[in-house]
Amino acid sequence: MPGTRTAPTVDGTPPYQNASFTFIDHTEDVRSISLQFPPGTTAAQIDSVGTALQARSNASLFKIEVKQIYGSTPDVGNALAEVHISVYDNVVVLFKDQLNHSQDLFVPAPTTALQPDDSDTPIGSALTAIILAVTAGMEQGTTDDWQAVSARFTERREKNQRTYI
Amino acid sequence: MAASLWSSQKEGARALVRDMLASGQEMSVEDVVNALKMTGVTAKNALKAIYAAQQSENITLNGDYDTGSLRRGGV
Numbered sequence: 001m002p003g004t005r006t007a008p009t010v011d012g013t014p015p016y017q018n019a020s021f022t023f024i025d026h027t028e029d030v031r032s033i034s035l036q037f038p039p040g041t042t043a044a045q046i047d048s049v050g051t052a053l054q055a056r057s058n059a060s061l062f063k064i065e066v067k068q069i070y071g072s073t074p075d076v077g078n079a080l081a082e083v084h085i086s087v088y089d090n091v092v093v094l095f096k097d098q099l100n101h102s103q104d105l106f107v108p109a110p111t112t113a114l115q116p117d118d119s120d121t122p123i124g125s126a127l128t129a130i131i132l133a134v135t136a137g138m139e140q141g142t143t144d145d146w147q148a149v150s151a152r153f154t155e156r157r158e159k160n161q162r163t164y165i
Numbered sequence: 166m167a168a169s170l171w172s173s174q175k176e177g178a179r180a181l182v183r184d185m186l187a188s189g190q191e192m193s194v195e196d197v198v199n200a201l202k203m204t205g206v207t208a209k210n211a212l213k214a215i216y217a218a219q220q221s222e223n224i225t226l227n228g229d230y231d232t233g234s235l236r237r238g239g240v
Contacts, residue, residue: 097169098169098171125229125230125231128212128229128230128231129229129230132212132213132215132216132230133216135213136213136216136217136220139172142168144168144169144171144172144175145169145170145171145172145210147209148209
């Protein structure tokens with residue numbers, strides 16, 4: 001049994017959107033600032049913010065990222081304290097298309113149906129539904145034959161706080 | 166840039182899944198995949214065709230893609 005999803009349905013009308021404005025300064029430092037907008041804010045209105053910010057900044061605004069956010073309140077009660085509890089323990093799935101582009105997909109805190117507790121390797125067939133959903137979304141235009149190539153389990157290498165004795 | 170072989174097969178494979186399942190009929194995923202493989206589609210792409218048919222042809226999956234079955238017209 002997996003954890004419980006609380007993210008709203010992605011249906012084209014997000015509860016809010018997030019705009020991230022990324023600047024580079026003359027010393028090559030890069031910084032992004034973010035603003036949250038209501039769903040009705042138009043692209044032109046967000047673009048105007050970028051224009052106004054650039055007019056008052058010595059740095060160069062070189063990237064604006066606008067995301068539709070389908071968010072809810074995070075609650076650990078919706079997650080399970082099972083074998084692979086950490087979101088940093090994950091199964092990494094490598095996808096490639098016919099032009100040899102590649103992308104990694106991470107499945108965080110995998111269930112034991114995907115990553116058994118007595119094995120170092122994930123069960124490939126448990127990934128089929130995920131792979132089909134991903135490839136159906138990615139196969140657009142000329143990059144139209146994505147395949148899952150491999151999957152591997154990687155664990156967090158965590159250093160916890162030391163105790164002095 | 167030339168389209169992939171799968172791109173040229175995709176629509177036909179999806180239509181074949183639709184045509185294999187008359188209304189109310191049920192077939193195992195394995196049988197549908199094998200039928201598609203006979204047309205030159207790989208096993209992985211056969212599953213993609215099944216997924217596409219699920220999205221657009223009122224075909225539902227009972228169980229999982231390993232051992233489950235497909236039915237047209239609801240569970």
